[in-house]
Amino acid sequence: xxRMPRWADVILIPLISLILAALxxxxxxxxxxxxxxxxxxxxxxGALGSTYGWGYTLYYATNFMFTGLxxxxxxxxxxxxxxxxxQALLGGLGVAVVLVYIPWPHWTIAxxxxxxxxxxxxxxxxxxxxxxxxxxxxxxxxxxxxxNFIAAALLxxxxxxxxxxxxxxxxxxxxxxATNLPTLHDxxxxxxxxxxxxxxxxxxxxxxxxxCVAVWALIWRTRLGYEIRAxxxxxxxxxxxxxxxxxxxxxxxxxxxxLAGCMAINNVQGEAExxxxxxxxxxxxxxxxxxxxxxxxxxxxxxxxxxxxxLYQGGAELAxxxxxxxxxxxxxQxxxxxxTGALDNMIRMPLEKIFLAxxxxxxxxxxxxxxxTSAEAAE
Amino acid sequence: MSxxxxxxxxxxxxxxxxxQANKDISIRVMPGxxxxxxxxxxxxxxxxxSILYGFYKADKGEIWINGxxxxxxxSQAAISAGIGMVFQHFxxxxxxxxxxxxxxxAEDSGLLRPSLTRARSELxxxxxxxxxxxxxxxxxxxxxxxxxxxxxxxxxxxxxxDILILDEPTGVLTPAEADHLFRILEGLKREGKTIILIxxxxxxxxxxxxxxxxxxxxxxxxxVKTADTSPPELAELMVGRKVLLRVEKTPARPKEKIxxxxxxxxxxxxxVHRLKGVSFDIHAGEILGIAGVAGNGQSELLEVLGxxxxxxxxxxxxxxxxxxxxxxxxxxxxRARGISHVPEDRxxxxxxxxxxxxxxxxxxxxxxxxxxxxxxxxxxxxxxDCEGKMQxxxxxxxxxxxxxxxxxxxxxxxxxxxxxxxxNPDLLLVGQPTRGVDIGAIEFIHQEIVxxxxxxxxxxxxxxxxxxxxxLADRIAxxxxxxxxxxxxxxxxxxxxxxxxxxxxxxxxxxxxxxA
Numbered sequence: 001x002x003r004m005p006r007w008a009d010v011i012l013i014p015l016i017s018l019i020l021a022a023l024x025x026x027x028x029x030x031x032x033x034x035x036x037x038x039x040x041x042x043x044x045x046g047a048l049g050s051t052y053g054w055g056y057t058l059y060y061a062t063n064f065m066f067t068g069l070x071x072x073x074x075x076x077x078x079x080x081x082x083x084x085x086x087q088a089l090l091g092g093l094g095v096a097v098v099l100v101y102i103p104w105p106h107w108t109i110a111x112x113x114x115x116x117x118x119x120x121x122x123x124x125x126x127x128x129x130x131x132x133x134x135x136x137x138x139x140x141x142x143x144x145x146x147x148n149f150i151a152a153a154l155l156x157x158x159x160x161x162x163x164x165x166x167x168x169x170x171x172x173x174x175x176x177x178a179t180n181l182p183t184l185h186d187x188x189x190x191x192x193x194x195x196x197x198x199x200x201x202x203x204x205x206x207x208x209x210x211x212c213v214a215v216w217a218l219i220w221r222t223r224l225g226y227e228i229r230a231x232x233x234x235x236x237x238x239x240x241x242x243x244x245x246x247x248x249x250x251x252x253x254x255x256x257x258x259l260a261g262c263m264a265i266n267n268v269q270g271e272a273e274x275x276x277x278x279x280x281x282x283x284x285x286x287x288x289x290x291x292x293x294x295x296x297x298x299x300x301x302x303x304x305x306x307x308x309x310x311l312y313q314g315g316a317e318l319a320x321x322x323x324x325x326x327x328x329x330x331x332x333q334x335x336x337x338x339x340t341g342a343l344d345n346m347i348r349m350p351l352e353k354i355f356l357a358x359x360x361x362x363x364x365x366x367x368x369x370x371x372x373t374s375a376e377a378a379e
Numbered sequence: 380m381s382x383x384x385x386x387x388x389x390x391x392x393x394x395x396x397x398x399q400a401n402k403d404i405s406i407r408v409m410p411g412x413x414x415x416x417x418x419x420x421x422x423x424x425x426x427x428x429s430i431l432y433g434f435y436k437a438d439k440g441e442i443w444i445n446g447x448x449x450x451x452x453x454s455q456a457a458i459s460a461g462i463g464m465v466f467q468h469f470x471x472x473x474x475x476x477x478x479x480x481x482x483x484x485a486e487d488s489g490l491l492r493p494s495l496t497r498a499r500s501e502l503x504x505x506x507x508x509x510x511x512x513x514x515x516x517x518x519x520x521x522x523x524x525x526x527x528x529x530x531x532x533x534x535x536x537x538x539x540x541d542i543l544i545l546d547e548p549t550g551v552l553t554p555a556e557a558d559h560l561f562r563i564l565e566g567l568k569r570e571g572k573t574i575i576l577i578x579x580x581x582x583x584x585x586x587x588x589x590x591x592x593x594x595x596x597x598x599x600x601x602x603v604k605t606a607d608t609s610p611p612e613l614a615e616l617m618v619g620r621k622v623l624l625r626v627e628k629t630p631a632r633p634k635e636k637i638x639x640x641x642x643x644x645x646x647x648x649x650x651v652h653r654l655k656g657v658s659f660d661i662h663a664g665e666i667l668g669i670a671g672v673a674g675n676g677q678s679e680l681l682e683v684l685g686x687x688x689x690x691x692x693x694x695x696x697x698x699x700x701x702x703x704x705x706x707x708x709x710x711x712x713x714r715a716r717g718i719s720h721v722p723e724d725r726x727x728x729x730x731x732x733x734x735x736x737x738x739x740x741x742x743x744x745x746x747x748x749x750x751x752x753x754x755x756x757x758x759x760x761x762x763x764d765c766e767g768k769m770q771x772x773x774x775x776x777x778x779x780x781x782x783x784x785x786x787x788x789x790x791x792x793x794x795x796x797x798x799x800x801x802x803n804p805d806l807l808l809v810g811q812p813t814r815g816v817d818i819g820a821i822e823f824i825h826q827e828i829v830x831x832x833x834x835x836x837x838x839x840x841x842x843x844x845x846x847x848x849x850x851l852a853d854r855i856a857x858x859x860x861x862x863x864x865x866x867x868x869x870x871x872x873x874x875x876x877x878x879x880x881x882x883x884x885x886x887x888x889x890x891x892x893x894x895a
Contacts (some may be wrong), residue, residue, distance in 0.1 A: 221756065
């Protein structure tokens with residue numbers, strides 16, 4: 001017997017969290033003397049009111065899909081991969097290496113090669129923390145955080161050193177034109193839809209959606225996914241069943257790192273068309289919130305990524321057109337993360353009580369441990 | 380009855396969601412008596428006692444203590460009403476001394492010293508009165524389980540308990556320790572204390588209680604004087620139909636040797652020697668029972684045989700050695716060699732509690748040809764297979780889509796058994812097959828194990844329940860401190876001898892026990 005119907009778990013709780021975050025944000029905006037109504041209007045029109053706005057929203061959402069999926073896959077093996085940021089930076093390096101030094105005749109093969117390289121670099125960056133966790137028990141949270149700093153430093157070195165383009169900027173040369181990805185303007189133009197030329201959303205969006213489907217199949221349909229989930233639920237049981245903890249930790253983290261790395265085809269190859277400093281811009285961390293809000297399910301990640309894409313683009317519009325500082329936008333985004341991610345139980349527990357009460361019976365007191373089930377609680 | 384009952388419950392009801400855990404329960408327990416409460420898992424015994432101890436609030440009904448209606452909203456109220464509880468799983472701070480544990484939560488003031496001094500003299504008095512001697516300065520970590528249980532009893536008495544509730548107190552004790560416990564309880568009874576003993580062991584009820592109440596599915600089905608009843612009658616009251624308390628089996632006809640274990644040793648990460656030179660054989664068509672108090676190396680033995688613990692020594696299956704260096708995740712190779720394993724702790728190891736029944740039916744065998752298609756799982760095939768197995772093993776409800784945690788303990792165990800037995804192993808490892816399983820299901824599980832033996836399979840049965848070992852095993856090996864203390868035949872030994880072996884004593888030829 002589940003405590004709540006499934007729809008309440010996957011739709012109602014995130015929705016309530018979101019509304020609470022919005023209300024609190026409204027108070028913050030009110031507090032600094034601006035109109036919350038105006039602000040929300042501006043966010044919606046700025047992010048969703050034009051193909052230009054949509055183009056940015058979807059561009060951000062593409063980043064968040066990759067990093068959100070990365071965190072989700074690791075979550076299923078009960079690994080907390082905080083290193084999405086560093087893995088995405090390394091993915092950028094992978095893209096740059098392939099596109100700067102090898103001439104490609106067409107963007108399609110260039111995209112394939114860049115994707116493979118970005119995934120390989122991202123996976124490699126996750127491999128060492130994964131190995132240290134699997135063999136030495138070094139906590140993955142700590143090591144992946146540290147690897148974020150190392151990644152940033154490595155990128156700095158590459159961009160002021162060996163890979164630096166002539167000139168003042170710490171950046172690589174622009175990638176050859178043949179490798180530039182078609183934007184949504186180009187793609188929708190084929191079928192006669194007029195899409196803003198300026199917005200950066202590009203063909204990577206479809207790669208990200210394909211990745212959502214692939215991750216769904218991996219986790220819920222393959223034997224490997226079955227083993228990953230089993231390990232995540234119970235390590236002793238996994239060992240009993242002959243599932244190697246070492247293998248699962250390594251494989252899950254490599255897939256996770258690879259997905260985070262793949263983000264670079266969007267922001268590095270698709271948007272900047274060269275590698276610049278701090279290319280990931282925090283998308284690796286947003287991925288954690290996206291995975292939490294999306295319940296580590298690819299469909300949830302997809303929707304949460306869209307939401308955060310909206311918040312990013314809408315927030316940028318706010319900073320541009322209203323007297324709201326950039327920092328306050330971050331506060332609003334943080335409120336959303338706080339409510340949807342960290343304060344999940346604040347909404348969940350009262351809601352569970354309501355649902356149980358609605359079944360006409362009194363709610364059971366919380367059991368002594370997670371293992372006790374409703375059938376046994378009757379003992 | 381002119382006397383006032385020490386405890387009287389009137390019409391207690393309690394529901395958890397749609398489950399009626401207690402339905403209109405009334406009992407009267409006279410002061411200075413031992414009252415047993417017996418029932419299957421899930422019958423509502425623990426819920427009832429939790430209500431009495433203030434953990435749960437009853438939906439309906441009244442509690443009367445010594446003739447006074449008493450509200451017990453929390454355990455503090457229970458303690459001040461003179462009720463003490465000894466839990467199945469002790470609630471002691473492992474790195475505190477006995478004295479500190481007794482005082483914990485009952486300190487007289489902000490300063491510890493005076494409380495400890497008072498407690499020390501109090502403990503001494505209690506120890507003399509009730510044969511409850513413990514060293515007040517021993518650290519809990521260093522004393523045995525029986526001793527820890529005495530500390531729990533002392534804790535309750537120190538808080539002035541007149542009514543003592545013990546929940547499955549003998550689960551972790553050797554027979555000798557259990558006897559000692561019963562002597563203590565007799566002593567407490569003589570001093571006028573009232574004792575409620577919750578158990579599922581019929582023998583304990585018969586041995587020590589004055590009256591007994593039987594619970595079934597949340598209801599009190601009978602309350603009788605112990606002297607006027609018998610084990611078969613109580614079993615029938617518990618289950619609601621006649622049950623076989625003894626497994627019916629023919630003598631074993633052992634054939635070829637299936638497994639040969641020689642000089643198995645394990646030293647764990649902390650350098651503790653867990654298995655010390657364990658050797659035995661099991662032949663096709665026989666059950667080797669391993670008796671012993673929990674924590675004497677049986678779990679490690681099962682883990683090595685099941686392929687998820689490292690060891691030195693040798694294991695041969697049908698004369699072929701198996702690799703023991705394979706690390707801690709070599710279960711797949713064991714299964715390939717015809718070893719199936721029903722682990723001791725089905726919730727921790729045997730099942731993924733959040734997986735559905737059908738996902739669990741493939742667990743450990745998910746790479747089998749029948750269950751896979753390429754890199755994918757063949758979900759349809761597994762579901763169909765699960766339905767068949769649930770039917771054959773009478774798993775209720777027979778719904779493959781329910782998660783493992785929504786089944787009762789007995790049905791969870793049937794899912795594990797169905798998975799392992801139906802895989803047609805040469806050797807079946809079974810750990811605690813009936814722990815937390817109701818009597819009706821116990822009968823079924825025992826029959827399945829014997830049936831598998833009669834099909835010519837070798838079976839290693841590990842159990843802390845001596846009755847189970849004596850009833851099922853064709854040969855009995857007793858483990859103590861990582862060693863096999865000796866092998867006996869069930870019809871040439873008794874609980875007393877096995878109990879001594881379980882406590883690490885060997886019987887010398889003269890018949891006097893001596894330290895091994």
